[in-house]
Amino acid sequence: MISLKHIKLLQLSFLCLLTFTLLLHTTLSYIPFTAVVVRLLSTHLHLSVFLSICILLSIFYGLKTRPNPVFLLNYACYKPPPHRKCSYDVAESFVRRNQHFTQQTLEFMRNIYLKSGLGDETYAPPFIFGEDSTPTLKCAIQEAQEGIFSSIDALLSKTLIDPLSIDIVIVTSGSFSPSPSLSSLIVNRYNLKPDVKTYNLSGMGCSSGVLSIDFAARVLRSSRKVQNALVVITESITLNWYCGDNRSMLVTNCIFRVGCAAAMLTNNPSRRRVAKMELLDTLRTHHGADDRSYRAAFQEEDKKGYTGVALTKDLIRVAGVNLSEHITILAPRVLPLSQLVYYAYSVVMAAVTRGESKPAMPDFTTAFEHMCVHTGGKAVIQQVARVLRLSDEVTEPARMSLNRFGNTSCSLVFYELAYFEAKKRVKKGDKMWMIAFGTGFKVGSLVWKWLQNSAQEFDNPWNDCIQNYPLNAW
Ligand SMILES: *[C@@H]1O[C@H](CO)[C@@H](O)[C@H](O)[C@H]1NC(C)=O
Ligand SMILES: *[C@@H]1O[C@H](CO)[C@@H](O)[C@H](O)[C@H]1NC(C)=O
Ligand SMILES: *[C@@H]1O[C@H](CO)[C@@H](O)[C@H](O)[C@H]1NC(C)=O
């Protein structure tokens, strides 16, 4: 079957051929190009008619096959109640009560915690404060529901979207997948219409927030109908609590914290005026073919049979190397011409000198006014800043989000987004880069353009504390 793509290709080659023939004709006969065109068209009526039809058709198909724009109407981040705050003392007394740790292990945990970049105001899951403090499925569902419902409620009230006009629901949760799925939970709670398309993505790691926005955008771009997509990015850490004493696995207990975000995307062009941002570009790279990347963060049982996620020492190096790979693909798409020329030159020089001179890292601050770097941990932020040569100001939102909310897994980039808004740092027309890393090993990028100036909304999770930030602790 001949598709639109083929027709466009045919038209393009026809036009090229025509131009080429005319150019050849002019150069051979020394008559100006335009004169030849005018003479040709005036003497050959059918040719000029054919040509105009071709041009009209090209414009028509071009418009028709142009992918829909994708807008972020709004987003909301969950902020747990104040009594769920988890200072180091709370975490330690919990551990003391429940596990029979040696003094050494406790000291190890304290060290990790002090170096992690987390502050004293992050939020722990409900079971930590419960009577019997065992991580049950019930507690896990409670944790997930609190986050999901509160962020969707806020989102619906801000966007004034009727739940019945939601066409697509994408729920992503790093590791928690109950049955029926979390997406069914949402359909049930908000009485969504029967032809809603739901997708629940689980086990895709920390980058799944970026990944599910990319997924929603792909569905919206290819759809011929105007649609609204609800993306919910959550994690339930209750069942991920590690109860053993293997050090590589204890790290996650120290930095995992509660968080959830919901976002509404649409391909409706008439919502451009009210939308917050337009999604310009997305990129996902997967580095799992390499064994070290694949095993950098790995869920398994320790010798005593307790399940946990082991973070290897390789993690930070893998993040650095694979980020550089990711950037070589992203750079040509987003950099301004001057940076691109500079970058291309350094790549060519590196090839000519056989690696003696390393390709220079392009300056991404020339392409983006703002960056949201996924903040899995302090070491990850430092590594990203080193690879991309970012100053402390650029990584400030990442560091402050880690301090205030901890590693909330995939939703953290949205807490950073809220930080920008609370600080009133974004202006209409600014470009923003969101980048996240995840187990696998995956790197994901989203490129946004702001359609509004930043506004501090009633539910911004930073509302009550923004005046205390930035801290200059690290
Ligand atoms: C802890 O887990 C890691 C990764 O699975 C393993 O290599 C290491 O031997 C374990 N250490 C102990 C003390 O069990
Ligand atoms: C990812 O990182 C690993 C470990 O440093 C490296 O061996 C591998 O080649 C990288 N893969 C890609 C596709 O960049
Ligand atoms: C942050 O949390 C995610 C899962 O929630 C985990 O996969 C990741 O390794 C953590 N990041 C760091 C640096 O520990």
Ligand SMILES: CC(=O)N[C@H]1CO[C@H](CO)[C@@H](O)[C@@H]1O
């Ligand atoms: C892809 C994926 O994670 N699918 C999950 C959807 O939800 C059901 C029920 O919770 C799980 O069994 C699937 O694994």
